[in-house]
Amino acid sequence: MAETIVVTSGKGGVGKTTTSASIAVGLAQRGKRVAVIDFDIGLRNLDLIMGCERRVVYDFVNVIQGDCQLKQALIKDRRIETLFVLAASQTRDKDALTSDGVKRVLDELSAEGFDYIICDSPAGIEKGAHLAMYFADQAVVVVNPEVSSVRDSDRILGLLASRTQRAEQGNGGVKEHLLLTRYSPRRVATGEMMSVQDVKEILGLDVVGVVPESPDVLQASNAGVPVILNDNSDAARAYEDAVARLLGENVPFRFVEEPKKGFFARLLGR
Amino acid sequence: MGLLDLFRKPPKTASVAKERLRIIVAQERSARGSGTPDYLPLLRRELLEVIIKYVNVDPAAVQVNFGRESGHEVLEFSVALPEARRAQARGV
Numbered sequence: 470m471a472e473t474i475v476v477t478s479g480k481g482g483v484g485k486t487t488t489s490a491s492i493a494v495g496l497a498q499r500g501k502r503v504a505v506i507d508f509d510i511g512l513r514n515l516d517l518i519m520g521c522e523r524r525v526v527y528d529f530v531n532v533i534q535g536d537c538q539l540k541q542a543l544i545k546d547r548r549i550e551t552l553f554v555l556a557a558s559q560t561r562d563k564d565a566l567t568s569d570g571v572k573r574v575l576d577e578l579s580a581e582g583f584d585y586i587i588c589d590s591p592a593g594i595e596k597g598a599h600l601a602m603y604f605a606d607q608a609v610v611v612v613n614p615e616v617s618s619v620r621d622s623d624r625i626l627g628l629l630a631s632r633t634q635r636a637e638q639g640n641g642g643v644k645e646h647l648l649l650t651r652y653s654p655r656r657v658a659t660g661e662m663m664s665v666q667d668v669k670e671i672l673g674l675d676v677v678g679v680v681p682e683s684p685d686v687l688q689a690s691n692a693g694v695p696v697i698l699n700d701n702s703d704a705a706r707a708y709e710d711a712v713a714r715l716l717g718e719n720v721p722f723r724f725v726e727e728p729k730k731g732f733f734a735r736l737l738g739r
Numbered sequence: 740m741g742l743l744d745l746f747r748k749p750p751k752t753a754s755v756a757k758e759r760l761r762i763i764v765a766q767e768r769s770a771r772g773s774g775t776p777d778y779l780p781l782l783r784r785e786l787l788e789v790i791i792k793y794v795n796v797d798p799a800a801v802q803v804n805f806g807r808e809s810g811h812e813v814l815e816f817s818v819a820l821p822e823a824r825r826a827q828a829r830g831v
Contacts (some may be wrong), residue, residue: 610774616756623764627771658750671764 471504471579473586474645476603477629479621481592483613484650487686488708490518490587492609495712497552497570498697502582506574507557508601509567509591516556517696519546530558533570539577548698553583563596566700571600602691603633607644607715609677613651615662622647623672646677647686648711653682654727665725678711680704681724769804779803790818797821 493505507515523617527542588599656662683704689696800819
């Protein structure tokens with residue numbers, strides 16, 4: 470039985486797709502069979518972040534509508550053997566995604582022997598976001614340490630607790646995790662940014678990862694190589710740690726404290 | 740941090756953000772709390788419209804809460820009247 474993880478946030482631009490891509494790659498690097506699905510119908514982007522945009526022939530909606538077989542729409546990653554991408558459709562028809570259709574695709578992926586299905590949710594709380602979370606076993610709520618992102622995350626947590634299959638069936642609900650992105654230990658130290666602890670307290674959830682603000686994230690999306698594959702990046706190491714925690718490993722947090730600077734470095738502002 | 744920055748205090752807005760969020764998140768959670776009827780926000784707004792016809796109250800002064808007490812549901816409704824009006828109301 471595949472484990473379905475939704476990556477969601479409410480607010481846009483906080484790093485859902487970057488996170489989906491890196492978590493999918495990270496799980497696949499550990500030998501898991503992983504499918505990552507773009508639920509942002511009409512605004513396909515996961516393919517770009519994964520670097521497979523020119524190989525999209527069939528998409529999620531094609532599979533749901535029976536235009537092709539699931540196997541034809543799954544794009545095999547060229548870097549990692551066990552990783553597959555299912556692209557979002559570019560259709561403007563919002564009703565193209567149906568609950569039955571989504572369930573059928575998830576069940577088929579599970580039957581095909583996938584270990585993990587990562588659902589990259591669109592922003593907002595409309596149908597796409599609802600369907601991305603509805604069948605989830607776990608949720609990674611991506612949040613920036615910033616007021617609007619935190620508030621929207623709480624709204625999403627409310628929906629996860631009420632409008633999901635697990636909530637409706639009353640069997641323990643969806644397992645929720647927070648993942649902070651664009652974290653700046655330096656700004657936290659100066660009192661300009663809320664800390665991991667602050668966000669954790671407000672939302673009352675455990676933190677599965679803290680990804681530092683990093684220029685590597687833009688470089689990664691420019692190149693179509695998920696940031697976790699960058700060998701020299703703090704953001705990559707932070708995503709690897711998050712993947713380890715999702716797999717139940719107890720890993721200490723890195724990159725959450727400002728590195729101690731010497732006297733001269735401080736004097737020179739470096 | 741450069742040499743000049745040593746003498747300039749950065750604004751500590753993170754604690755302001757945290758406090759604001761703590762309040763608004765608690766308020767929004769109680770509004771959508773488990774089993775809370777969907778009509779509460781609308782009920783609150785309509786009650787407010789009626790009250791404002793008679794008393795000039797602050798919108799924040801009207802509270803509608805839904806709770807459960809030993810097996811039965813309670814709809815609690817409170818209006819904090821402005822100072823002057825309260826004195827007048829007592830006089831009636």
